[in-house]
Amino acid sequence: DTGVSQDPRHKITKRGQNVTFRCDPISEHNRLYWYRQTLGQGPEFLTYFQNEAQLEKSRLLSDRFSAERPKGSFSTLEIQRTEQGDSAMYLCASSHSTSPIYEQYFGPGTRLTVT
Amino acid sequence: AQSVSQHNHHVILSEAASLELGCNYSYGGTVNLFWYVQYPGQHLQLLLKYFSGDPLVKGIKGFEAEFIKSKFSFNLRKPSVQWSDTAEYFCAVNPGNTGFQKLVFGTGTRLLVSP
Numbered sequence: 001d002t003g004v005s006q007d008p009r010h011k012i013t014k015r016g017q018n019v020t021f022r023c024d025p026i027s028e029h030n031r032l033y034w035y036r037q038t039l040g041q042g043p044e045f046l047t048y049f050q051n052e053a054q055l056e057k058s059r060l061l062s063d064r065f066s067a068e069r070p071k072g073s074f075s076t077l078e079i080q081r082t083e084q085g086d087s088a089m090y091l092c093a094s095s096h097s098t099s100p101i102y103e104q105y106f107g108p109g110t111r112l113t114v115t
Numbered sequence: 116a117q118s119v120s121q122h123n124h125h126v127i128l129s130e131a132a133s134l135e136l137g138c139n140y141s142y143g144g145t146v147n148l149f150w151y152v153q154y155p156g157q158h159l160q161l162l163l164k165y166f167s168g169d170p171l172v173k174g175i176k177g178f179e180a181e182f183i184k185s186k187f188s189f190n191l192r193k194p195s196v197q198w199s200d201t202a203e204y205f206c207a208v209n210p211g212n213t214g215f216q217k218l219v220f221g222t223g224t225r226l227l228v229s230p
Contacts, residue, residue: 004158031216042119042205042220043159056216091159104218106151106159 002026004107006092012113013082020078021110025094032075033104034067035091036060043091049075050097082114117142119208121221128196128228136191136224138206147209148189149218150180154202162204165189176200198230 005024013019025032030051035043046065048056051072061067064082069075079086089111093104118141128134140146150162163174170182180191189206203225207218 033217035218040222042207042223043218045217045219048216058217093159103149103161103164105161108158 004092004094004105006090006107006110008110009108010111010113012115015084015114016081018078018080019082019112020076021090021092021112022074022076023092023094023107024074025092026105029094029096029105030072031095031097031104032069033093033095034075034077035093037089037091037109038087046077079112082112084114087112087114117208117210117219119206119219119221121204121206121224123224124222126224126226128226130198130228130230131195132228134191134193134196134200134226136204136206136226138189138191138221140187140189140206140208140219142187142208142210142219144210148180148182149207149209150174150178150189150191151205151207151220152202153205153223159205162191196226196228198228200226201228202226 007022032049034046037043045058046061047067049069052069064080067077089109091109092107095104120139122137148165151159152162153159163172165172165182173179178193182189203223205223206221
């Protein structure tokens with residue numbers, strides 16, 4: 001399967017712990033996006049990379065959140081000092097900059113539960 | 116701020132019934148419009164998209180959507196639903212200027228098709 005992959009698929013952690021998620025985009029997609037989806041809501045944009053550069057960040061992304069894409073391929077999203085409100089599905093998507101409509105392809109998500 | 120409204124949160128239909136799901140957005144400029152679908156246990160998949168040209172766009176699995184600029188709407192339709200269309204449907208908007216990459220999603224409509 002050459003789609004977007006995310007790891008882990010599920011993560012349960014205790015409040016106050018740090019967690020890190022990984023996203024591997026579709027090969028040769030130079031754009032990568034992180035979204036968060038809570039129950040009963042649509043995905044909400046968190047941040048966006050073009051190659052290794054983080055070009056846009058949502059105000060939803062507090063100081064406890066950090067995302068990287070060091071070599072312009074995979075990306076990591078880290079949440080420090082997790083809170084119960086961080087419980088959500090974290091989605092990654094990728095696209096290619098030559099796509100005329102910025103069509104984004106989504107991965108399966110990482111479901112985070114903070115206890 | 117841009118917003119996307121999906122007024123039907125839950126829809127229940129019998130097989131062969133016609134479907135129309137509403138989507139309205141608040142952004143006033145040029146927009147790119149999408150419908151994504153999430154089947155049970157699967158990740159978000161693109162159903163159809165509108166960029167420019169014919170306001171009636173056709174997607175996969177017999178779905179179509181009509182862009183009505185004067186109404187800021189992009190409603191999804193299917194003349195005859197099948198049990199396999201049971202899923203959650205998300206409308207999304209991407210403003211058309213190239214510096215703005217994120218998708219803004221609606222809250223989703225959960226469709227249940229009874230056999």
